[in-house]
Amino acid sequence: MNPLIINASKKALSIILLFCIFIYITVFISTVPKNFTIKQVDGKWTATYPIKNIMKSVNNKLVSLAQGDYKTTSNGKDAIALIKASLAKSMRLLTGGLIIAMILGLFKGIFDSRRGKSKDSSLKILLTIIPISLPDILIVAILQTFAIWLIQNGIKIFRVAGSGTWNHEVLPIVALSILPACYIARVTALSIESCYEKEYVKAALGKGCSGRRILWNHVMRNAFGIIFESLSNITALIISNMLIVEYMFSFPGITSLLMNSYRSFDSNITIVTVILIGIIYFALDAIFQLLKRATYRSLKEDAA
Amino acid sequence: MNKIIEVKDLTKHFKVTSKMGAKINFVKAVNGISFDVSEGETLGLVGESGCGKSTTGRLILRLIKPTSGDIILEGKNINQISDKELRKIRKDIQVVFQNPYSALDPKMTIADILSEPLSIHKVVYKYHYEQEVKRLLHLVGLSEKDMKKFPHEFSGGQRQRIGIARAIATKPKFIICDEPVSALDVSVQSQILNLLTDLQSELKVSYLFIAHGLNVIRHMSNKVGVMYLGKIVEIGAVEELYNNPQHPYTKILLASAPIADPFSVRDRHFVKGEVPSPISIPLGCSFHPRCEFAMDICKIKIPFLKNIDPNHKVACHLSDYQERFGGE
Numbered sequence: 001m002n003p004l005i006i007n008a009s010k011k012a013l014s015i016i017l018l019f020c021i022f023i024y025i026t027v028f029i030s031t032v033p034k035n036f037t038i039k040q041v042d043g044k045w046t047a048t049y050p051i052k053n054i055m056k057s058v059n060n061k062l063v064s065l066a067q068g069d070y071k072t073t074s075n076g077k078d079a080i081a082l083i084k085a086s087l088a089k090s091m092r093l094l095t096g097g098l099i100i101a102m103i104l105g106l107f108k109g110i111f112d113s114r115r116g117k118s119k120d121s122s123l124k125i126l127l128t129i130i131p132i133s134l135p136d137i138l139i140v141a142i143l144q145t146f147a148i149w150l151i152q153n154g155i156k157i158f159r160v161a162g163s164g165t166w167n168h169e170v171l172p173i174v175a176l177s178i179l180p181a182c183y184i185a186r187v188t189a190l191s192i193e194s195c196y197e198k199e200y201v202k203a204a205l206g207k208g209c210s211g212r213r214i215l216w217n218h219v220m221r222n223a224f225g226i227i228f229e230s231l232s233n234i235t236a237l238i239i240s241n242m243l244i245v246e247y248m249f250s251f252p253g254i255t256s257l258l259m260n261s262y263r264s265f266d267s268n269i270t271i272v273t274v275i276l277i278g279i280i281y282f283a284l285d286a287i288f289q290l291l292k293r294a295t296y297r298s299l300k301e302d303a304a
Numbered sequence: 305m306n307k308i309i310e311v312k313d314l315t316k317h318f319k320v321t322s323k324m325g326a327k328i329n330f331v332k333a334v335n336g337i338s339f340d341v342s343e344g345e346t347l348g349l350v351g352e353s354g355c356g357k358s359t360t361g362r363l364i365l366r367l368i369k370p371t372s373g374d375i376i377l378e379g380k381n382i383n384q385i386s387d388k389e390l391r392k393i394r395k396d397i398q399v400v401f402q403n404p405y406s407a408l409d410p411k412m413t414i415a416d417i418l419s420e421p422l423s424i425h426k427v428v429y430k431y432h433y434e435q436e437v438k439r440l441l442h443l444v445g446l447s448e449k450d451m452k453k454f455p456h457e458f459s460g461g462q463r464q465r466i467g468i469a470r471a472i473a474t475k476p477k478f479i480i481c482d483e484p485v486s487a488l489d490v491s492v493q494s495q496i497l498n499l500l501t502d503l504q505s506e507l508k509v510s511y512l513f514i515a516h517g518l519n520v521i522r523h524m525s526n527k528v529g530v531m532y533l534g535k536i537v538e539i540g541a542v543e544e545l546y547n548n549p550q551h552p553y554t555k556i557l558l559a560s561a562p563i564a565d566p567f568s569v570r571d572r573h574f575v576k577g578e579v580p581s582p583i584s585i586p587l588g589c590s591f592h593p594r595c596e597f598a599m600d601i602c603k604i605k606i607p608f609l610k611n612i613d614p615n616h617k618v619a620c621h622l623s624d625y626q627e628r629f630g631g632e
Binding site: 199200202204206209210213217221222 | 362365367391392394395397398399401403406407408409410411412420421424425467470474
């Protein structure tokens with residue numbers, strides 16, 4: 001059998017197994033009673049609820065969820081419609097944020113990597129690192145303050161919070177893209193600089209290639225492999241950012257739904273939203289892994 | 305014979321700063337070297353590691369900018385031209401790198417690698433690229449079936465052949481071979497050297513052949529330059545230099561090369577101490593701290609290259625002394 005197929009199958013099976021464990025843990029955490037505790041009675045450690053009963057509840061919950069037992073929320077709303085709407089909004093934010101992060105990050109990285117005076121290089125790197133070191137809440141607050149200032153001056157392009165029109169989605173998308181863009185810029189700059197040290201780039205220069213030709217034909221083609229390899233690191237970053245962005249912009253996305261359902265003790269909706277966020281995480285990670293494999297030739301050599 | 309390339313007082317000093325950024329020093333990698341290479345000729349450059357051979361090659365290619373000095377290619381000083389003009393001139397100066405494993409772009413097919421210089425310099429019409437690539441592959445002993453393969457599918461020797469094919473693609477006048485066989489097995493080295501020799505006679509190209517191995521240099525070169533700490537200490541026709549070395553360092557270098565004859569008896573030449581740092585090169589002759597023949601003048605006055613024969617120059621006060629007063 002083709003080694004590539006065997007490797008891909010092994011990888012897929014391990015991801016599926018990991019996902020199943022993730023679902024089980026999510027349901028387990030949601031099913032454990034709130035006053036569950038373990039205490040010492042007559043020198044023995046005893047749980048307030050038997051573990052066996054908890055496991056039985058977890059299995060029953062899994063079965064009921066698989067049968068679709070979450071059709072209404074605790075206040076009688078159509079859960080499926082609510083989940084679908086929230087998921088669609090979050091996916092728009094996520095897609096927009098990732099696209100802007102990739103474009104901004106790549107171009108900033110190319111700009112940062114240009115050799116120049118060391119002071120200029122330090123300044124460029126600083127401009128990339130500072131946003132990474134700022135808390136997400138501060139970045140969102142700055143954007144909201146900027147939007148308010150624009151509105152006060154008669155420019156009503158952006159909205160500070162809420163949803164309903166495309167204007168409401170611009171700032172959340174920008175907020176979601178900043179940290180991943182800075183991370184991608186840093187990785188891009190470092191990988192471009194490492195490619196410029198390679199002998200085949202010096203050979204291309206010796207052939208008479210222009211700077212632009214060297215950058216796009218030689219450097220970026222080789223740097224993309226390194227960049228895509230590091231993209232899976234931003235998966236967790238962007239999803240955790242989404243929680244803060246949706247909360248601060250009062251954007252009714254999937255993470256807002258999760259927080260609201262948790263506060264209202266709607267365990268079914270909580271479990272479903274956590275699983276959906278997990279699916280988004282795994283899907284995004286799988287896409288980045290595929291991009292990495294498609295561009296990174298040495299992995300193909302190893303597989304062969 | 306016409307001179308293809310002339311190098312005059314070429315210097316490269318690299319700036320280094322201390323960790324705190326306070327003290328600035330200069331690594332004098334190449335320290336005022338001069339030589340010329342004629343049409344169809346091979347100049348071999350030999351010396352120990354860190355003497356500035358590869359830096360010289362890169363300076364000539366203008367991969368790094370010289371601190372001072374002139375590089376004249378067919379009457380044109382390439383140190384004083386714009387980047388745009390320099391890119392056009394690169395057609396005439398090409399390079400074969402030491403490491404065949406890193407000198408080829410891993411993401412490009414052999415066809416792409418070989419047709420790139422053709423398209424940059426418009427050597428042939430674009431519809432003839434494939435034909436020309438096939439011709440280049442045949443010239444270096446590879447098959448046209450290898451066109452669509454990637455570098456990782458070849459051995460070291462084959463990759464070096466591809467590197468050579470890439471170098472001759474633009475029909476250059478001058479090729480810098482920067483230790484082209486150092487990274488290869490001994491059995492493959494001879495194949496590559498013979499290929500370079502055959503190409504030279506066929507294409508009338510001149511080489512600057514940089515290497516460690518004295519036997520390799522002797523086999524390939526018409527003229528040899530010996531470098532020490534950024535300077536050429538002796539330069540001359542290959543047989544003249546090998547049979548009658550004048551500079552103490554050249555004698556030591558030649559004496560250290562093993563001969564496959566356990567019964568041969570040779571003069572022993574000893575060198576004391578370690579190579580000085582290129583940041584603090586000794587005053588006067590840079591070799592004097594390690595030289596068994598060092599005189600007082602060697603410690604204060606820098607010796608310059610002087611003709612001892614029409615095809616032989618040496619930078620040594622000892623040879624001046626012997627010339628004036630005779631004896632050994």
